[in-house]
Structure formats: C-alpha cells, structure tokens
Amino acid sequence: MTENTTSVGGGNRPDASVSALKGRTGAGAPAGTRGKTTVADGVVAKIAGMAAREVPGIFSLGAGMARALGAMRERVPGGGGAVTRGVKVEVGERQAAVDLDVVVEYGVSIVDVAGDVRTNVIGAVERMTGLEVVEVNIAVDDVHLPDEEQAEPDEGRVR
Template identity: 80%
Template sequence: MTDFHTTGGESRPDLAETGLKGRTGPGAPAETRGKTTIADGVVAKIAGMAAREVPGIHNLGAGMARAIGAVRERVPGGGSGVTRGVKVEVGERQAAVDLDVVVDYGVSIVEVAGEVRINVIGAVERMTGLEVVEVNLTVDDVHLPDEEEGSEEGRVR
C-alpha cells in the first residue's frame, strides 16, 4: 500500500516511495533500503552541462568569472569549469538553479532561455530524482561573431 502526504490539496506518494529517502525493514524492496544524498556540486555539474548543450548558449559565467575560469582551466588540477556560472540550492526533494549565461548574437534570448530551462530541468530531474522548482537565468553578455575569447586581456601581448 502506498502512503500519501497531502499538502495544499495535492496528494503525492510518500517520500519513502521516491527513491531518495528509502524504507527499511525486511518488507521493503532492496533498492529502497537506505537514503541517497546528492551533493550540490553534482546538481551544478548536471545543470552546467545541460545548459551548454543548448544552441545559442556561447558560455556560462559573468565576465570576471569567465576570465578567472579560463586561467584556472589552464592550470593542472584547476578544474574543468563545468560549474562556472552555475549556482544551485539542493534540498531533500527539490533543487533550484541559477545560471549566468552568455548568448550568441542573433538568437532569441527568450527562446534560448526556454530551451535552457527545459534541458536543465529534464536532465536534473531524470538523473537525480529531485524536483527542480526553478531555473533562473541572468544573461550577462552577448557574444559577437568577431569577438575573440581572450578579448578581455589587453591590447598588448
């Protein structure tokens, strides 16, 4: 028998049925015995990868974060930068995602933002079982076709 919690007029399966918080005891299926905890960094990596897959997203991160991230990526052991521009809040059953993005010139920001939300929510919910309550985007820049990635450096080399 499935237990249900009722909150605000909606009924949904008890947490014990979601797979994140398991049941215990001999009557419980083996796959539900125990608790699964998903770290913030895991959700941030999934969200970052999912956002980058959307056509029209040039990069993630605000200007200074991109510059520092580019330097850190060149240093051995500095990290891949997948989570640059991604902030998440992860609870027991829900997650919220904030993204700083750079879009390509000429794309519809509204359409790209919608596609990013669809992709991020789908990937995070499919891979973690967490409900994504919101995906907030801040468009920090527009990448122009003739801009170089290193244009933030200086004029003299």
Template identity: 65%
Template sequence: MTTQTAPAAKDLSTPQTGRPPHTTAVSGGTAGADQPAPDRGRTSIADVVVVKVAGIAAREIPGVHDMGGGLSRTIGAVRDRVPGGRANVGRGVKVEVGERQTAVDLDLVVEYGVSVMDVARDVRENVVDAVERITGLEVVEVNITVNDVHLADEDDPENTTGSRVE
C-alpha cells in the same frame, strides 16, 4: 515507594502514510532485513551533482557561448589555459537542493544574433529534463540571467581593424 508510569505515547502517524504529519518521505528511508533491497537505506544528492548536471545541460543548447559573470569567465579562461586544467562545468550555476526538490540559477552569455528568449526557453527545458532525469529531484524553478552577448570578432586575436598603431 510509589512508581509513576509515563503516559502512553500518542500515535501521531496518519492512517494513509504511517508517517507523522508534515513530514516528507525520503528516498529509501526505511531499514530492516524485511524490506526489499532498493528500500534499505537513504540516498542524498550533493549540491555539486546538480550544479554539474545543470551546467552541462545548459551548455548543450545552441546559442549559449559561455556561462558565468565577467570575473568568473576571466578566471575560467586562465584556468582553461593551464596544462592539465579542466573546464569548470559548474561556472555560472548556483543551486539550492532539498530532500526532494531543487532550484537552479544560471548566468549565461549568448551568441549575438540568436533570440535570447528562445535560448533561455531551450536552456530551461533542457536543464529541467536533465536534472529530473538524472537526479530524480523535482526542479521547482530555473532562473536565467543573460549577462553578456558574445560577438564573433571578440575571439579573433588577429582582428586589427580599427587599430591606430602598427
């Protein structure tokens, strides 16, 4: 009876990192009692976390009236009027979240009279700062679409100027 031995496994780790080539270190990804406490285990961040952080950060900027497309804003307005209903801070926000990076897409409605480019720049800066600070993920891009301009008299239900009937 002959026995075969398996060939010795090649060590594919790189001398600098100790990890196989073309891999990304994940936050904490080691285990063992010999590791410091902050390095034991793995941290993953759900998409909804980034959505909420980005939505709140975008709404903090003066000149942003609302977020989302027409249909989502209509549904959101109905939802906001329901007793006990909460505003959806994620409306108008889409994200892609990887292990270390994220990309954010925002749909905005800006106030009439403000510079759209200035508001977009300020929103982009605030979103990048908030997401990176709170989640630790690198924000690779923030794409902004301005869907509408809010006029001050659009919210005034008593504004009847121009009405032909009484």
C-alpha cells in the same frame, strides 16, 4: 503518513509514492528503496552546467569576471571548475533550485534560448538525480558577437 512525490519519466519506479532518494527501511521494502541517497550540490551543478551548454544559442556560462577567473583557473593543473562556472545550485532532500549566468550568441531569441535551457536543465537534473527542480533562474550577462574572438591575454608591451 504517505509521501507525495511524482514519478519523473513515466513511473519507472515500483511504487511511485515512495521517493527513491528518501527510501524506506525494513524487510517489506523493495531493495531499491532501502536506505537514503544524497546528491551533492556539485553533482547537480555539473549536470545543470552540461545541460545548459548543450542548448544551441548558448556561447558560454559565467559572468565576465567569473569567465576571466575561470579561464585562468583552467590553465592551472588541477584547477578544473569549467563545467560549473556560472552555475549555482541549492539542493535540499527532495528539491533543487538552479541559477545560471549565461552568454548567448548574437541573433538568437533570448526568450527561446532561456526556455530551451530551462527545459533541458530540468529534464537532465530530474532524470539523473530524482530531485524535483523547483526553479531555474537565468541571468543573461552578455551577447557574443560573431566577430569577437576569445580574448587571449597579451604577453605585454615590452619585449
């Protein structure tokens, strides 16, 4: 039984018909394919989030409430999570699907930015993990206007 996998990056693997994630066992198998490699959902989410943020025209990731909660979480020591805010992934043995919630800069072509985000996310996830990205769904939740500043919570009306 032959496993059909495509080699990402021009065939750098010794045997393109063997997935480095699934691997083979036995003395005849190349050392790089002995055993199984698993990639956690959080790893794929971080890669996808970083790749999406690299695209010009992306202001931030996350829907309104997620951004607000994320901003509070970042202020708490050890809260983290900023890289994966607005990113949801589903990871299988050989494939991954990515959902992104994004805020774009005013004036950019949303269609072009979405295409660039897809290209960058697919390239980064496939290159770094060896997983095939079957889809990247993008929800544009907001447009950041040039005169909008990051809203800082007021200290309150009473002093």
